[in-house]
Amino acid sequence: MIPSGAPIVTAAEMRAAEQAVFASGVSQDSLMERAGAAVARETARFATGRPILILAGPGNNGGDSYVAARLLQNAGHDVSLVATGAPAPGAAERMHALWHGPTSSLYAARPRPVLVDGLFGTGMTRPLERGLAAVFADLCKQAEFTLAIDLPSGIHADTGADLGAPRGIDVTLALGALKPGHLLDIGLERCGRVLLADIDIPVHTRWRTVTRPRIDTPGAHSHKYSRGLVAVIEGAMPGAARLAARAAMAGGAGYVVLAGDRPWGEGPDALVRREVRTAEDLSEFLGWDRIDAIVLGPGLGRDRRAEAYLRAAFAAPKPLILDGDALTLLGTDAARWLETRAAPTWITPHSGEFDRMFAGVGSKIDRTLAAAAEARATIVHKGADTVIAAPKGEVRLLAHGSRWLSTAGTGDVLAGLLAAQVVQSGKGVAPAEAAVWLHARAAQLAGPALIADELIGHIPGAISECL
Ligand SMILES: NC(=O)C1=CN([C@@H]2O[C@H](COP(=O)(O)OP(=O)(O)OC[C@H]3O[C@@H](n4cnc5c(N)ncnc54)[C@H](O)[C@@H]3O)[C@@H](O)[C@H]2O)[C@@H](O)CC1
Ligand SMILES: Nc1ncnc2c1ncn2[C@@H]1O[C@H](COP(=O)(O)OP(=O)(O)O)[C@@H](O)[C@H]1O
Numbered sequence: 001m002i003p004s005g006a007p008i009v010t011a012a013e014m015r016a017a018e019q020a021v022f023a024s025g026v027s028q029d030s031l032m033e034r035a036g037a038a039v040a041r042e043t044a045r046f047a048t049g050r051p052i053l054i055l056a057g058p059g060n061n062g063g064d065s066y067v068a069a070r071l072l073q074n075a076g077h078d079v080s081l082v083a084t085g086a087p088a089p090g091a092a093e094r095m096h097a098l099w100h101g102p103t104s105s106l107y108a109a110r111p112r113p114v115l116v117d118g119l120f121g122t123g124m125t126r127p128l129e130r131g132l133a134a135v136f137a138d139l140c141k142q143a144e145f146t147l148a149i150d151l152p153s154g155i156h157a158d159t160g161a162d163l164g165a166p167r168g169i170d171v172t173l174a175l176g177a178l179k180p181g182h183l184l185d186i187g188l189e190r191c192g193r194v195l196l197a198d199i200d201i202p203v204h205t206r207w208r209t210v211t212r213p214r215i216d217t218p219g220a221h222s223h224k225y226s227r228g229l230v231a232v233i234e235g236a237m238p239g240a241a242r243l244a245a246r247a248a249m250a251g252g253a254g255y256v257v258l259a260g261d262r263p264w265g266e267g268p269d270a271l272v273r274r275e276v277r278t279a280e281d282l283s284e285f286l287g288w289d290r291i292d293a294i295v296l297g298p299g300l301g302r303d304r305r306a307e308a309y310l311r312a313a314f315a316a317p318k319p320l321i322l323d324g325d326a327l328t329l330l331g332t333d334a335a336r337w338l339e340t341r342a343a344p345t346w347i348t349p350h351s352g353e354f355d356r357m358f359a360g361v362g363s364k365i366d367r368t369l370a371a372a373a374e375a376r377a378t379i380v381h382k383g384a385d386t387v388i389a390a391p392k393g394e395v396r397l398l399a400h401g402s403r404w405l406s407t408a409g410t411g412d413v414l415a416g417l418l419a420a421q422v423v424q425s426g427k428g429v430a431p432a433e434a435a436v437w438l439h440a441r442a443a444q445l446a447g448p449a450l451i452a453d454e455l456i457g458h459i460p461g462a463i464s465e466c467l
């Protein structure tokens with residue numbers, strides 16, 4: 001289970017943090033002993049006496065393997081080791097010299113019930129050689145339990161990109177801190193369970209996993225307006241706006257208004273309707289000073305009226321949450337438009353919408369951060385590997401999403417939930433982090449085969465865990 005609020009560092013930041021530890025007087029060997037001891041401890045816990053095969057690569061990830069192999073053997077485990085090349089000069093070479101157990105080459109390796117992957121960690125920069133990847137994948141397949149040291153070999157530490165990583169890793173033991181590769185892209189599905197080993201390397205970063213928010217029970221003097229008024233704008237597909245409006249209510253907003261021109265169907269009766277037929281109507285409505293946040297985009301459509309609604313919402317000096325069609329309408333002009341807003345803006349694109357708005361290179365974190373800075377907006381870049389980024393460099397990564405969220409309308413729910421957090425907890429990353437946490441937790445509570453309507457019903461349950 002990935003700890004919430006855990007720091008996330010790039011490979012370069014991790015190396016810098018290690019250098020600072022060395023500069024403080026800790027030797028490279030003793031840091032490697034710490035890392036190897038953590039690997040040995042976790043491996044022993046899961047091996048429960050079964051024979052262990054350890055793969056050691058040429059770098060420091062291999063160095064950790066040699067330490068773990070020695071400690072496990074000393075503790076009475078049946079350990080054999082595969083070395084894929086001569087260890088690099090330095091600590092890895094010295095740890096290799098201390099290993100006196102059975103060693104074979106990769107191509108002569110026999111599968112064993114427990115496999116430890118110490119081929120490559122944060123030094124992984126290019127795809128695994130094909131022959132090596134095939135043997136590694138086969139050893140994983142035949143093992144009953146596989147643990148990866150720091151990262152699965154074949155996952156890029158900074159991007160989570162697939163460089164030939166096998167399927168079937170059960171546990172990845174992140175050393176010192178999480179890396180983006182544990183949470184992004186293919187890395188998210190290939191790491192198995194991620195455990196974090198504290199090996200006493202201080203890291204300083206503004207990147208963390210999403211944390212459970214603390215939510216206050218309304219005070220004695222609270223009233224519907226003090227708890228925040230959310231205005232949701234309806235468009236061509238009214239169901240989407242209704243989902244957002246209902247999610248804003250369930251998310252704790254004091255008052256939710258659905259503005260549009262559709263006939264009113266079934267409840268909820270607590271949802272207030274406001275008739276809006278034209279952009280002029282909308283501008284007049286958005287001038288109401290009780291409004292604390294506006295949601296525009298779910299089911300908006302992309303016709304001329306939708307464009308006019310977008311302009312009206314942009315002109316309103318209120319916190320604005322833009323989703324769905326509003327983002328598609330912004331298109332490649334998104335940054336230019338967004339950076340003109342004086343009031344805070346949050347946008348919640350999925351990857352398709354994001355790619356239509358922003359160019360950019362690098363990992364999902366790099367691209368989302370660059371877009372946030374350019375657009376001067378907080379971005380919730382959705383997906384299994386949801387990334388939240390703010391203009392000043394704050395980043396949050398979701399570590400407990402539910403795959404069952406991949407169904408229509410759950411993004412509309414997130415937009416409404418975000419508006420409810422905006423009116424209650426203010427600026428920047430905090431409301432986005434709270435909304436993403438609650439959304440993911442509600443999905444877990446809703447369980448398999450959830451539909452967006454039912455997800456809303458579990459938001460209060462998720463909130464009750466935050467009081
Ligand atoms: N410096 C230390 O004492 C510590 C290091 N640690 C371990 O050290 C790891 C990082 O070690 P390194 O920087 O030596 O890097 P790795 O051991 O991850 O990789 C070794 C070298 O392999 C080469 N390489 C990359 N991709 C390759 C490929 N596809 N095929 C063949 N060779 C390839 C690279 O030149 C790289 O430097 C961490 O992941 C962690 O396991 C941690 O235990 C903390 C302590
Ligand atoms: N495979 C997945 N695993 C976890 N969460 C997912 C996955 N696919 C989508 N989600 C989440 O589900 C929601 C879908 O939003 P979106 O794509 O906007 O759908 P819609 O527009 O139909 O509401 C987002 O919160 C997203 O992060």
Ligand SMILES: [K+]
Nearest residue numbers: 117120151153
């Ligand atoms: K590894």
